[in-house]
Amino acid sequence: MSLTPQWLDELRARTTLSTLIGRTVKLQKAGREYRACCPFHQEKSPSFYVNDEKGFYHCFGCSAHGDAIKYLTEAQGLPFMDAVKELAATAGMEVPANDPRAAERQARAVGLHDVMAAAAAWFTEQLATPEAAHARAYLAKRGVTEHQGKAFGFGFAPDGRNRLKAALASFGVPMLVEAGLLIQVEDKDPYDRFRGRLMIPIRDQRGRPMAFGGRILGDGEPKYLNSPETPLFDKGRTLFNIDRAAAAARKAGRVVVVEGYMDVVALDRAGIGEGVAPLGTALTESQMERLWKMADVPILCFDGDSAGQKAAARAAVRALPLIQPGRTLRFATLPAGQDPDDLLASGGRSALDAVLDTAEPLSARLWALEVAAAPLDTPEARAGLRRRLADHAATIADRDVREQYQADFRERFDALFQRAPRQNGFTNGFTPGRPSQRGTWKPGRGFVPPSRPLTDTARSIGSDGVTQRVVSAILTGILRHPSVLHGHAEALAALPIHDHRLRAIRDAMVDAAFDPAALESGGLALILQDGGHEAVSGELIRTNGLAFSFLRGNADPDRAMRDLGAVIDAVVERAELEAALDRATDRFKANPDDEAAFAEQLRLGAARNAAAETLATLVADQDGLGN
Template identity: 55%
Template sequence: MSLTPAFLDELRARTLLSSVIAPKVKLTRAGREWKACCPFHQEKTPSFTINDEKGFYHCFGCGAHGDAIRFLTEAGGLPFMEAVKELAGKAGMDVPAPDPRAREKQERTASLTDVTAAAQRWFAEQLAGIDGAPAREYLKRRAIDAAAVQRFGIGFAPEGRGRLKNALATLGEDRLVETGMLIRPDSGETYDRFRGRLMIPIRDVRKRVIGFGGRIIGEGEPKYLNSPETILFDKGRTLYNIDLASPASRTARRLIAVEGYMDVIALDRAGIAEAVAPNGTAVTEAQLERMWRLDPAPILCFDGDSAGQKAAIRAAARALPFLSAERTLRFVALPPGQDPDDLVRAGGRDAIERLLSAPEPLVDRVWRHEAEAAPLTTPEERAGLRQRLLAHVSAIGDKGLAQLYRDEWMQRFDALVRPQRGGPGRPFERRGRYVKGKGFVPPEPPTLAQTRVIGQRGLQDETLRAVLLGFTLFPAALADHSEALAHLMIADPGQARWRDRLVDAAMDGTLLDREGLRTILEANGTALPTSDERSSVAYTFTREESEPTLALRDLGEAVDTLAREHEVAAALDRATARLQAGDEAAFAEQVRLLRLKRENNERLASLAVSD
């Protein structure tokens, strides 16, 4: 059935929200609103408010929020359409006639859930019978008691190709096939899909059985066998235990995602009911969406082995396009070789809670994965790390958040691959950094010897002035090259201030055009060169009329070459000092660095264009 927004708005307008909620909780007048103890979590001091004028409720304790329809679905457990019909009846409104196809699908779904419910009852009977002895022994070894068996509806599918088929024959063979309980081969008779397996029912948020996960008892493959995709069961959109975890997450004010069914049951046994699991697949976008409805920062608690950590990173990558200020993920890695059941057995709930008390933010988890993915001993390997991090940044849909992630990762990257310098023969004590609230804090002023080294590079000075102008004329380049620009050693105070203002603008995340950036620079006392004062060495990026793609490419190449030139000059200074101290091995290093210096200068010269 398709209900129009206009109908739903009219229904909400005709409904007095407090009258819907009053039968569930005791309301107290608080000015123009009502207050009550929240029905979604336990509390002694009222933090649940109802606003009849605006038609919504909100709990300042657990964050529950919604209108009359949502209250009936979440607090009353009604299906959406049942909630709409109940409110419409009280408001004197007629619910629009259902679409025939939607009504047919709804009736068909209801019919098929009768089949899965009957199958679950039959599996439960088999677990309690003679055939269920091996399964009961398995449950005993896993410390899953009768209460947990009842709570999760666990059963057993005995060996035999036609046991369930014969037991549920009155429901119709076609419906048993349609729900995935029977397999229909291309030739021959249908037969039971699940045989010799512990049966774990998968329920939707309305507590209806929509599929099963079957764990083999003893040896054999596959270890787990799930129901196939059916009209009821879409494993990529379903979370195991969503029916029990949904209300529990409101009370606990968190949601935990683990790898499998038995992990959920183990946590529940320890008193942690707010756990869900994907159905034998990697976490999907649809499953992330369902998690975020319950908690803005779910905790993914996966095994500490290689497979578990790969699953965690895949989930992080899936989440990146959908991140926002209200949506993220957190991560906990279990000790290698242990699952939640092992931890519960060894240390009870306290062992689990110690891990969950300090989850790793998504920004840290992705950084750690990429930084540890490969050695960083060569420039190529370090460039690979940078590229991987920037690829993750580009996947983030929220551009403001993407810029923050970029700033964070590039700052860490710089600290990792360009460590602080100091000690004998290491002239630069520290590089500049961006400080929140203060903007860019430039490096310490160079020593006289450093200034002499910098001043000897005439071509570099010309290019440096041109590069600063290029970023001013083409501010789009700042997003990708602000880190390299920030770490250039600039002896001239005026040019240093010019550079700092450019980096500040980039760090602020403001989308600037050419005129807007000029205004900011001039307002901060930065005197920009006139066209007559510009460098005699011209580049595509110093000409306002240049084709932007070409100018941005050349500008990026120029600033990266200048950054390399500074590093080569510092290394050359150290090699020269070593040679003067009698270290003959430094001669070969000096020759290599002089060659690199020449190549850099040649590259800068090649970027110049004739007037």
């Protein structure tokens, strides 16, 4: 059995070292690396580091150092070939068979590298000839500098069926065919694949040419012609410019994915050296794995046209099963119809930086795609949206990330549909994103309170929720300020009240809400008196001891009504969430394997706690008025 250096390099490239070591060692993220207590010697503080980008581990305590293969042989005691077979099975690679042809294949692979290096050098030489004047003019028009031309290795394939074939005749026709440089057609002589094209070498991570992309100059199809797949070149596992971008990405802390060769060149010209591009295909899982070795959150910056945005959408869906805590994608949206080169030409580096700096998270891109996919004007359409979002989240392999996506999609859905103003003008709780009278309600964070510290009384009321004391305060406030009923009758009607006397007063108030006389000074008290509630309403006013502004006779009327409305909304909000949480808990108890029910339980619990904090904060604010 013969394992070539090229095959072993590919095996290492396909292996994420932190994932391998993380199976048996608890790793902690430390910048662009991971650290842990060393598995090779006893220690109390971590000195063992794993670097996915470079593909090695190192312990600063005992000097243990190696790659994925060495880790399995030394840490787990596997024989070399057993370690290789285990890694190969995970990476989806076949271990070369033990046959006499292995040595021949190894020699041929080495020879193919020599062929590709010779071809790259020959193409570069041809670019300087008079025949390539139009190719040089094209590069000048695209703003490619002489330094860039050399750095990227631009060349030219002259027109003619046998020009390259003759120049590299010493390698033999079979090897030139295997390298993808000649086309072999049955019953015909092999001929040059690339003719009359600007040539761009595609290099491996070690900077060795392994394939070419050829751009036609003038009319003709295809616009770009890539090498076929060969023993050296697998386009689904390769990224253009990965050899130069890897170091730039480590320095910049990011990697930018664009659509084509010239987009990468344009980024490089603007000082953004961490640009890469797929090779005429949709971004594959293998390419994503390589991107994540360069940066935790690669930025996809595809063209602003329909094709570019569809490519971004496909990448978003394809990435979901692979994302992990701290490992995801972001999406930069270019102006409609523009590519990075267009934007740089019109607005310079600052314009592109502005687009990259505002790249949206993967979750936001998926949400936007699904919301825009179809009209949402019927319950069935909205249910379809919710189902599509749930299906996306279900594909995420990592449980923690999956639950976070489920919660995020539900919050977005609730913010868009369930918290909109009701048709009769009343609102149910806080509107997400709108400042309330005592803070701000923000999707994903709940209510953000002011900085006043909470008293024990405030915290107990926030935790207990709808207590008789709070209900008494609300009803007393309505007696003092009956005009509040106009905007909060529906919320008041939804308030769960266990005391039958208080509930009767509440019902009478709601019934009177649309009677103009009830909203006048003293009018509501008269209506309650006529309904036989005079004694109870008088007891409310005498016995309530909370310091709400709407309970004091000397309070500013506008302030008192605002505070009363805020307290009603907060109490109803908390009560509704408590009831929904109970229902979700019952569903989860009935089916403990229902992950969606569990995620719903977590979301509602967090929302309930946020609502309790809202109510406690409102109480604390009112307590402060009496100081």
